[in-house]
Amino acid sequence: MKLGLVVDLDTCVGCHGCATACKQWNTSGTIGPLSDENPYGRDPNGAWLNRIRTYEVDDSPNSKTVNMPLSCMHCEDAACVTVCPTGASYKREEDGIVLVDQDKCMGCNLCSWACPYGARELDPDQGTMKKCTLCVDRIYDEKLPEQERKPACVLTCPTKSRLFGDFDDPDSEVSVAVRERSGKALMPELGYNPTNKYLPPRNKAVVQTYEVDKSVIGTLKSWANRVIAR
Amino acid sequence: MHPAFSVLIFTVASGAGYGLLALLIMGHLMGMTQLQDNTVVLTAGSLSLALITGGLLTSTLHLANPKNAWRAFSRFKTSWLSREAVFAILVYPFALTYLLSSWASEELNLLTQLAGILTLILSMMTLFCTSMIYASLKTIRQWNTSLTPLNYLVLGLMSGSLLLVTVQGLVQGSAAQSLQSLALLLVVLGASVKLIYLFWIGKPAGSTINTATGFTQAKVRLLDAGHTADTFLTNEFGYEAGADKLLRLRAAMLVLAFVVPFILMTLTSTVMMLIAALLALAGLLVERWLFFAEARHVVRLFHGDQAT
Ligand code: SF4
Ligand code: SF4
Numbered sequence: 001m002k003l004g005l006v007v008d009l010d011t012c013v014g015c016h017g018c019a020t021a022c023k024q025w026n027t028s029g030t031i032g033p034l035s036d037e038n039p040y041g042r043d044p045n046g047a048w049l050n051r052i053r054t055y056e057v058d059d060s061p062n063s064k065t066v067n068m069p070l071s072c073m074h075c076e077d078a079a080c081v082t083v084c085p086t087g088a089s090y091k092r093e094e095d096g097i098v099l100v101d102q103d104k105c106m107g108c109n110l111c112s113w114a115c116p117y118g119a120r121e122l123d124p125d126q127g128t129m130k131k132c133t134l135c136v137d138r139i140y141d142e143k144l145p146e147q148e149r150k151p152a153c154v155l156t157c158p159t160k161s162r163l164f165g166d167f168d169d170p171d172s173e174v175s176v177a178v179r180e181r182s183g184k185a186l187m188p189e190l191g192y193n194p195t196n197k198y199l200p201p202r203n204k205a206v207v208q209t210y211e212v213d214k215s216v217i218g219t220l221k222s223w224a225n226r227v228i229a230r
Numbered sequence: 231m232h233p234a235f236s237v238l239i240f241t242v243a244s245g246a247g248y249g250l251l252a253l254l255i256m257g258h259l260m261g262m263t264q265l266q267d268n269t270v271v272l273t274a275g276s277l278s279l280a281l282i283t284g285g286l287l288t289s290t291l292h293l294a295n296p297k298n299a300w301r302a303f304s305r306f307k308t309s310w311l312s313r314e315a316v317f318a319i320l321v322y323p324f325a326l327t328y329l330l331s332s333w334a335s336e337e338l339n340l341l342t343q344l345a346g347i348l349t350l351i352l353s354m355m356t357l358f359c360t361s362m363i364y365a366s367l368k369t370i371r372q373w374n375t376s377l378t379p380l381n382y383l384v385l386g387l388m389s390g391s392l393l394l395v396t397v398q399g400l401v402q403g404s405a406a407q408s409l410q411s412l413a414l415l416l417v418v419l420g421a422s423v424k425l426i427y428l429f430w431i432g433k434p435a436g437s438t439i440n441t442a443t444g445f446t447q448a449k450v451r452l453l454d455a456g457h458t459a460d461t462f463l464t465n466e467f468g469y470e471a472g473a474d475k476l477l478r479l480r481a482a483m484l485v486l487a488f489v490v491p492f493i494l495m496t497l498t499s500t501v502m503m504l505i506a507a508l509l510a511l512a513g514l515l516v517e518r519w520l521f522f523a524e525a526r527h528v529v530r531l532f533h534g535d536q537a538t
Contacts, residue, residue: 016456043459051463052456053532058448065453068443070532079368085312086301104301107294110311112466113231116369116437118529121462127294184444187437187528190368198444 001095003134004074004195005154006163006174006183010202012052014067018153018162019050022071022132025152030137031102035125047121047130050153064201069162071153072119072132073186073194074098080111080120088129095166096195097136100129116190139164167195231370232469233522240289241360242389242514244318245382247281248353249390250274251325255346257394257409259338264398264406268336274397275329278390279322286318310366314359317352324349357386364521371436371538372525377427381521385487388413388420389514392491392507399500410503414495417510421488424517428480431524436538442531452534467527476524479516487513 026049027034036046050071057064074091078098081089088104089111091097100111100120105128112120112129120131135151138144148155154164165174174197177183183197213222254274257265265271290296303319305312328345335342361382364373391413399405440446460468471479487510494506526538 014454045459045461045465047462051461053452054454054456055443055445056451056453057443057445062448066443066445068532079366082308083311083363083366085303085305085309085315086298087304088298088301104298105295106298106302107296108292108302108311109294109466110309110363112462113527114367114369116528118463118467118532122294124462186444187442189437189441190528192368200444 021156076193244285245386246389
């Protein structure tokens, strides 16, 4: 199995719901807590496993606003695991999930240096490395109803922009979405082979605009129209 | 990259320590007359171990959870940091054997030679592993180059050679010509390696905001980073120093670490050599600071940098 996420950049509205649901679930999950330093002060700082940034692509009038959530890509060639001196970071054989054993981590930060996607953050209070667990503590939980055995971010997304599944299965929701919508890996040139993929925005029909008639007659006409309408 | 002071002290001090130890043993075992003196060997040897130990202890200061530091020996097969830790510890028994055996008999015996050779190899391996921690990171193009290990090895040997000739000069009253020439040669080599590095990192290359976001056919700009205060990522990777500050520090580094030590080294006074060695160490601290401050991690692309 190769579990991972697909994020639809066409429909993501950048509401930060996934990041909040993630923080809520994981702060009391297997790697919790996700501490905050100075949470109500002027400079709050805390460990988040998912962050959303907003970009503008291309120039006006062809520009598009794109919201991009970023969390661990559960890379196939995860250098974060190889650089770890303590063995705290590991990638699971059975499903490819990359995890940090909180009891082994010494907080050297090296894995966060090795990660290109900013997916690892040091917990300011615990002094250990925190990262996305793909909600390993709920996706296998047989006490939950079948449809709820998904990562918290996927369940919470109001626009259904996050898909979860097995990339090794060609008929899974994620494989199909990547195939049909040309899902992309980010920074493929670094060779980490990230499992998570991003679906680019669809090409939309051009919004019609019309020319304003600026001649004397035109101005007079539009003035007359406005007066009569009143 | 944010320059963590403990890492700067660690790499400069332990680099000088391993360089000093390696050169001392090399000269001693190859039969250099001035180094057949017990006092010189023991003084230089102890100084190097003090530098190494001080450096290693400082390095643990940057760990956020040091109670697990002992586990760092466990991933020798994959992690350069783990290899560094293992080699750094392995140096001690051999270095101590070498020093004790030199102390016990002035004549070079088999034990001194064997322990010496092993200490020499392990010292250089440790230094190499330290440099590979940085050089192996594909995420930082300014580090991901074979120039990084070259820099660490040459600069370690350079500062070690300055310390060696100083110790030898202070103990025996006058500096050995050959050690002096070696130091001069290594200062020139160090300066050349550093200049090549500075030239090399000046050329733009690698990932861009386009490959990071996957939008490779149009301009991409950051509109919103998603947070109003600093985060772990901006603190660790967002370090930004002004271009003129960097330029001034580059100049200071070249003058302090190479130019002035070279001039002082050409004089015969041992006091001047001591000053040269101390200045070079200060210069190398600036060099290490720049090594971090000028390194630009690819995460910066997600925070709006166009290129690294
Ligand atoms: S995204 Fe980063 S933390 Fe996650 S597997 Fe890849 S390199 Fe490791
Ligand atoms: S911070 Fe923890 S998980 Fe990361 S490399 Fe260091 S010991 Fe391993």
